[in-house]
Amino acid sequence: MNLQISGKNVLVVGASKGIGKGIALGFAEEGARVTTIARSEDLLIQLNSEMKDLVDKDHSYYVSDIMEDDANQLARKLIEERGVFDVVVHNVGGSLVSRNALGTLEEWQHAWKFNAGVAIDMNNVLVQPMIDKGWGRVIHVSSISAKMLRGNPLYASAKAFLNAYVTTVGRTIAPTGVVMSAVMPGAVAFPGSYWDKFTVTDPDRCEDFLNHHQAANRFGTPKEIADVVLFMASEQASFMQSALVPVDGANM
Numbered sequence: 066m067n068l069q070i071s072g073k074n075v076l077v078v079g080a081s082k083g084i085g086k087g088i089a090l091g092f093a094e095e096g097a098r099v100t101t102i103a104r105s106e107d108l109l110i111q112l113n114s115e116m117k118d119l120v121d122k123d124h125s126y127y128v129s130d131i132m133e134d135d136a137n138q139l140a141r142k143l144i145e146e147r148g149v150f151d152v153v154v155h156n157v158g159g160s161l162v163s164r165n166a167l168g169t170l171e172e173w174q175h176a177w178k179f180n181a182g183v184a185i186d187m188n189n190v191l192v193q194p195m196i197d198k199g200w201g202r203v204i205h206v207s208s209i210s211a212k213m214l215r216g217n218p219l220y221a222s223a224k225a226f227l228n229a230y231v232t233t234v235g236r237t238i239a240p241t242g243v244v245m246s247a248v249m250p251g252a253v254a255f256p257g258s259y260w261d262k263f264t265v266t267d268p269d270r271c272e273d274f275l276n277h278h279q280a281a282n283r284f285g286t287p288k289e290i291a292d293v294v295l296f297m298a299s300e301q302a303s304f305m306q307s308a309l310v311p312v313d314g315a316n317m
Contacts, residue, residue, distance in 0.1 A: 068299035071096030074148055075298070078131070078187070079156035081108035083255045084206060087287030088154055091295050093119045100147050101126045102139075131157065136183045140190035149194040152298045155184035156206040158227075160220040173219055180223035181230060192243060201243035202298045205231055206290075209251045209313040228309050235307030246297050246305050251313025254284035281314030
């Protein structure tokens with residue numbers, strides 16, 4: 066299947082490792098022109114080199130802590146310097162430090178900003194030019210936690226909000242040719258990830274999790290998520306408005 070991604074102008078936010086890195090490499094391998102954003106310049110330099118080794122396009126990177134920087138202004142700078150994007154992938158979020166269900170409003174707001182707010186702020190700049198040209202793909206990396214509603218309450222609630230945003234905004238812009246959607250990964254392991262550490266710190270509990278909560282009886286890989294995202298960015302995904310796609314090994 067020809068995904069028709071070659072030559073597309075792609076932005077991946079949160080791309081230095083794990084799922085985000087897998088997504089960026091996938092787009093590069095398909096021949097896209099990829100711009101990446103993350104906090105670690107060293108990891109971005111390494112990623113940019115790996116992408117150029119796959120296909121030597123005009124790849125570029127921006128070092129930014131988007132929780133501290135002005136995400137809206139960054140998005141404007143990106144368009145000025147890299148042009149209007151065809152595809153935007155938001156791979157930003159996490160459980161942060163607090164897991165307190167009765168935490169402060171500030172803790173809840175911080176989780177919301179990290180998992181949804183920053184992407185919304187950037188979309189306010191990035192999506193309209195897509196609408197103006199009549200084509201675009203905006204893909205958010207959510208989480209199966211938003212559907213299962215278990216685990217860290219702040220994280221699960223923020224991702225559930227993100228899913229509602231994708232569903233409602235995606236429906237609103239559906240006639241424009243811009244498809245907004247979200248992928249919901251389950252337990253994905255890669256070096257340095259929570260699940261990777263979990264196998265070392267508590268192997269018995271990890272085995273119990275895989276046996277009783279993962280029908281596939283294993284963790285997923287970043288590439289398995291990236292491959293789905295590539296399809297969601299393709300011409301073939303033109304009827305996937307507001308889609309929330311679980312990729313979780315039949316998490317139970």
